[in-house]
Amino acid sequence: MSYELRDHTADVGVEATGATLGEVFAATADGLAGAMCEDVPETGERFDVTVRAESKEALLFDYLDELIYQRDVRAVLPVENEVEVREEAEDDENDQSAWALEGSARGVPLAEITAREIKAVTYSEMALEKADSGWRAYVVFDV
Amino acid sequence: MDTYEAGDVTLQKVREYVWEIPREGGMNTPARVLASERLLDEISEDKTLEQLKNSTHLPGVTKYAICMPDGHQGYGFPVGGVAGIDTEDGCISPGAVGYDINCGVRMMRTNLSYDDVRGQEEELVESLFANVPSGLGGGGVVESDLATVDAILDRGMEWALEEGYAVPEDLAHCEDEGVRHDSDPSKVSQKAKDRGKNQIGSLGSGNHFLEVQRVTDTYLDDVAEAYGLEEDQIVVLIHCGSRGLGHQVCTDYLRKIEKAHGGLLSKLPDKELAAAPAGSHLAEDYYDAMCAAINFAWVNRQLVMHRTRKVFERVFDDDWESMGMDLLYDVAHNIAKKEMHTIDGEEKELYVHRKGATRAFPAGHPEVPGTYLDVGQPIIIPGSMGAGSYVLRGGEASMDLTFGSTAHGAGRVMSRTQAKKDYWGGDVQDELAQQHIYVKAQSGATVAEEAPGVYKDVDEVVRVSDALGIGDKVARTFPVCNIKG
Numbered sequence: 001m002s003y004e005l006r007d008h009t010a011d012v013g014v015e016a017t018g019a020t021l022g023e024v025f026a027a028t029a030d031g032l033a034g035a036m037c038e039d040v041p042e043t044g045e046r047f048d049v050t051v052r053a054e055s056k057e058a059l060l061f062d063y064l065d066e067l068i069y070q071r072d073v074r075a076v077l078p079v080e081n082e083v084e085v086r087e088e089a090e091d092d093e094n095d096q097s098a099w100a101l102e103g104s105a106r107g108v109p110l111a112e113i114t115a116r117e118i119k120a121v122t123y124s125e126m127a128l129e130k131a132d133s134g135w136r137a138y139v140v141f142d143v
Numbered sequence: 144m145d146t147y148e149a150g151d152v153t154l155q156k157v158r159e160y161v162w163e164i165p166r167e168g169g170m171n172t173p174a175r176v177l178a179s180e181r182l183l184d185e186i187s188e189d190k191t192l193e194q195l196k197n198s199t200h201l202p203g204v205t206k207y208a209i210c211m212p213d214g215h216q217g218y219g220f221p222v223g224g225v226a227g228i229d230t231e232d233g234c235i236s237p238g239a240v241g242y243d244i245n246c247g248v249r250m251m252r253t254n255l256s257y258d259d260v261r262g263q264e265e266e267l268v269e270s271l272f273a274n275v276p277s278g279l280g281g282g283g284v285v286e287s288d289l290a291t292v293d294a295i296l297d298r299g300m301e302w303a304l305e306e307g308y309a310v311p312e313d314l315a316h317c318e319d320e321g322v323r324h325d326s327d328p329s330k331v332s333q334k335a336k337d338r339g340k341n342q343i344g345s346l347g348s349g350n351h352f353l354e355v356q357r358v359t360d361t362y363l364d365d366v367a368e369a370y371g372l373e374e375d376q377i378v379v380l381i382h383c384g385s386r387g388l389g390h391q392v393c394t395d396y397l398r399k400i401e402k403a404h405g406g407l408l409s410k411l412p413d414k415e416l417a418a419a420p421a422g423s424h425l426a427e428d429y430y431d432a433m434c435a436a437i438n439f440a441w442v443n444r445q446l447v448m449h450r451t452r453k454v455f456e457r458v459f460d461d462d463w464e465s466m467g468m469d470l471l472y473d474v475a476h477n478i479a480k481k482e483m484h485t486i487d488g489e490e491k492e493l494y495v496h497r498k499g500a501t502r503a504f505p506a507g508h509p510e511v512p513g514t515y516l517d518v519g520q521p522i523i524i525p526g527s528m529g530a531g532s533y534v535l536r537g538g539e540a541s542m543d544l545t546f547g548s549t550a551h552g553a554g555r556v557m558s559r560t561q562a563k564k565d566y567w568g569g570d571v572q573d574e575l576a577q578q579h580i581y582v583k584a585q586s587g588a589t590v591a592e593e594a595p596g597v598y599k600d601v602d603e604v605v606r607v608s609d610a611l612g613i614g615d616k617v618a619r620t621f622p623v624c625n626i627k628g
């Protein structure tokens with residue numbers, strides 16, 4: 001799994017790849033952290049993240065939004081993201097939560113780093129698709 | 144030249160600085176770009192025109208969607224985009240307002256001259272940087288609880304007045320007198336309030352900043368006098384928005400609308416344009432929540448201004464009233480407002496979406512505050528750190544051409560990733576210091592990303608606004624000290 005920051009006139013794009021959906025989600029989240037801070041120390045406690053949504057794309061959007069929310073309320077930068085994604089059983093009648101994610105991140109205290117703010121995740125130009133070796137994601141973040 | 148070819152888009156010249164993209168495919172109306180050919184060369188380099196065309200797919204767009212002279216690619220709707228959308232059979236789109244609801248600019252006057260400040264710039268910049276919260280996790284001017292957040296969302300600058308952070312003149316000199324009574328705090332999620340409660344009175348980062356400036360030129364003497372501006376005078380410009388609270392409001396409603404109005408969404412070319420049909424519950428709820436976030440942003444800028452007054456008191460050993468530190472005006476540049484406009488001779492209520500565009504009402508418009516009614520609404524156009532900024536006034540042509548709007552800044556031309564390859568923060572700071580501009584930032588990368596060279600030529604943006612008569616040049620300012628996140 002890996003990510004690259006991509007050019008965007010005003011904002012920042014993250015292009016990520018991973019062997020599984022979980023890996024590509026985690027790589028995108030690492031890209032979000034990379035867009036905020038280049039120099040991250042080995043500090044901070046891990047915390048868990050749980051998200052449910054109606055589609056894979058919505059799950060990716062809500063997951064990245066959750067990390068931005070946790071950043072603001074915990075005052076930490078979520079790094080070293082780990083994610084497992086699963087599709088819920090067909091008998092789940094509530095279509096709003098057909099996809100689920102359990103993950104964790106190491107929360108580096110913002111007080112210990114110099115970081116820039118990413119305001120939000122966007123759907124603009126979002127891609128989440130099968131690639132040769134697994135999955136590819138492209139997400140634009142509002143700076 | 145009667146047409147301009149930009150890849151597969153052909154723009155037709157309507158008249159000087161007005162270009163039209165004819166209606167085609169799923170476009171409900173034509174689209175217009177207000178620019179010189181020089182600015183059009185820059186505007187056509189990224190996805191701005193495609194995003195502008197996409198925005199005309201929204202139901203109820205009236206006349207045409209418009210890109211301002213400083214326009215550039217954003218997400219969904221371009222930055223520098225204006226659309227007047229029918230409140231009866233149209234829609235409202237959170238993505239066409241932007242995440243940073245009521246991101247905006249205010250300018251505070253002083254009666255200090257540049258000579259009064261010279262020699263003390265470093266002390267001033269250090270003190271501002273130490274006292275005005277900025278960057279990520281930098282806290283706010285006030286630590287608050289949820290009850291305070293609710294009061295701010297409900298009453299905007301009236302809350303600041305009650306709490307002693309504002310004087311009545313501050314409210315009189317703010318768009319809508321600093322409060323949107325349509326707000327409903329109960330339509331703002333707990334998550335949004337949790338994000339906002341520790342950020343009240345903070346700049347954030349990115350392109351947000353606080354800048355001490357000197358007025359270098361005035362152009363329309365009677366208007367400059369009405370605005371209280373004269374050459375060599377020191378003014379302060381504050382650029383920030385509704386912080387995490389506003390970002391979360393936009394995110395929350397984008398997702399709610401996606402779930403509830405998938406039918407409309409499936410007809411739009413970009414998912415980020417997701418819109419709630421006029422009259423739907425979500426259209427009403429989003430409007431009320433957005434108005435609450437607008438109130439939050441006004442209080443945010445007010446608290447930063449309040450803190451700035453205190454810093455000036457300490458550095459110059461005088462009280463702020465004696466230094467004439469009065470609010471000139473506060474403008475929003477990411478907003479949707481219900482406004483009355485004349486369309487084909489008929490009065491219509493529109494949701495005027497301005498994303499990276501500033502309201503520019505002319506003299507005599509009933510929504511211009513009394514003090515400025517005879518000269519027109521002040522418009523503040525921040526430029527980059529090295530180029531300075533402008534004060535304009537709402538022009539006579541704005542109601543007809545742009546739903547009463549003009550540009551909001553210089554507009555970016557270079558990506559942040561490229562900027563960091565081309566510039567190093569320390570070099571940029573040194574070069575600015577040679578021009579007697581003192582910059583202090585949380586992050587060197589922010590300085591590089593916001594280097595003067597990543598922006599369009601603000602002089603050209605303002606020249607076009609002035610020539611079109613949508614925003615007339617009143618004064619130009621040049622930076623003295625700048626702090627950013």
